[in-house]
Amino acid sequence: MIRHEYSRIAETMYEDRLENGLGVFVFSKPEFRKSYAFFATRYGGMDTRFQLDGQWLDTPMGIAHYLEHKMFDMPGGGNALQTLSATGASPNAFTSTAITGYHFECTEGFWENLRTLLSFVSVPYFTKESVEKEQGIIGQEIRMIEDRPGWQAYHRLLEALYEHHPVRNSVAGSVESIAQITAETLYHCHEAFYTPSNMVLCVAGNVDPEQVCAMAREILPKEAKPAIPRDHGSNEPSQVYCQEDVLTMEVAAPLLQIGVKLQAAHDGPAQLRQRLLGDLACDALVGSSSPLYNKLYAEGLINGSFYMGYVDYPGCAFLMAGGESKDPTAVRDAILAEATRLAKDGIDEAMFQRLKKSAYGAYVRSLNSFENLCVEQAQGYFANQDPWTFPEIYDALTAQEAAAFLAQWVKPEQTALVVIRPEGTK
Structure with a gap:
């Protein structure tokens, strides 16, 4: 691993790029008991059109956020959030316009929790019934968001600024758009974007950087995949779409x-x-x-x-x-x-x-x-x-x-x- 010393901000970071393309970064914090891990993919609300196996796919608005919700499902009815919480960890996840990230913080059981994080994010498990059930949950979440004046102001501003760029689309989607999401579409999106060469693992704490890399090599797919072509819309005019x-x-x-x-x-x-x-x-x-x-x-x-x-x-x-x-x-x-x-x-x-x-x-x-x-x-x-x-x-x-x-x-x-x-x- 490469050791970086950033003296002006008093940080020491270890960096590696695994054979499967995963970027790994570990911040050494020997004076702390707590540890934190962040596993993210370069895939967000703006990535609704992409090419997979030579074919262009158009996916519903809000699908990256929907996929984030469903990634916690595990075979046998288990849930990764519950698994992590049972060890005393504080887990969560978020989807933004450009990335989706899964993370946890803990004071004990870091390696067990890291194994859980890497495992559930890299192995999808969806059923037709669970996907349809989630539509009602996320639909209610969307309605609550749309009732917030601050969200309306921000979303409408993006629609006013941009004519084509998908940043103007809501990360959560709409009730109508998420109704089009199927288990098959979610599997396609996971195959395209949840691959180590499109992801990064960042850790901060009193942990061994080499052991972090060893666990990632053990659990994650072994081969790197080429970058997925994405379409973010036609060229934008320099001026705003609506004043x-x-x-x-x-x-x-x-x-x-x-x-x-x-x-x-x-x-x-x-x-x-x-x-x-x-x-x-x-x-x-x-x-x-x-x-x-x-x-x-x-x-x-x-x-x-x-x-x-x-x-x-x-x-x-x-x-x-x-x-x-x-x-x-x-x-x-x-x-x-x-x-x-x-x-x-x-x-x-x-x-x-x-x-x-x-x-x-x-x-x-x-x-x-x-x-x-x-x-x-x-x-x-x-x-x-x-x-x-x-x-x-x-x-x-x-x-x-x-x-x-x-x-x-x-x-x-x-x-x-x-x-x-x-x-x-x-």
Whole structure:
């Protein structure tokens, strides 16, 4: 295994790439009793069209999330969640737009739990009856999600920003889409994406890295498979698909969601650099210590719920701001005007250095979480980047670059506004 020493963040990581293509990363934590394991596949809500055995398959929206739910089923009626919990572990899983991950944390029985994790994720077990039963459970979950104003604002923003990219599709799907899912389709998706060469295993704790690799070699398939071709839709226009969308729901005050459509950087260091630069540009534009934030707050146009940040997925990237406001249009216009001013006059150097220091400190503090450490490593691995080079990237970022970033992207034609208004208002 390769040993990496990251002195600036005080982390030691061991890396290996197994013969079957699985990436393995182990963070050495000899001073801790707890251990954490994260087993993930580069497969998420956006991957609904792909090629398997030379044939293109179109799968229902929400199938990656549905598959995550069904992966815990075991032959004989067992459930992997119950098996892990019985040993004192805390297991869970999630599906995002780009990845699906399964994980557990424990203080005892790590090797038994790791064996369970690797086994149930790599060996699917579905029946027609269990798949149909899950439709009712997930259907109820979808209805609950769709009743949340925050989810509606976010989902409608993606639909406003993107015309073709499947990021605009709900990760959970719809009641209608999941009704089309069958056991056969789930097996196809597992065969395509739950293969070691499309997966990564990240561990943090006082564990032997070589033993982690040995167990993965023992349990998982032995051969690597070629990458699965995916279709993420037609080429996207540079401008947003829809500039404004309004919905009424049961909210106490208007809820706004603003998006700025960017051109995504290619995988690798450039993607990580753009993400860090984008977040700093957002902080300078309307972060909690910026002049614009204080002005909008003093005028009662935003409150403490307001935020703005950078978001990216494979093939797409955008800035996103949101919160409550009595005048969402005024907030959007103020952000556009401030971006124009900063692009012309520049960003105050002293403020930018404070923002860099604050962002760097927050990033380092987040690594105290074993979960954050492992999930960041997994996402970086799938994007062909080393996430722990962020200190050097921060060192090189300048106020001039952040101002140029705002000048390039924060424009009316790149911006979409979604408003959730209280029922009974115009």
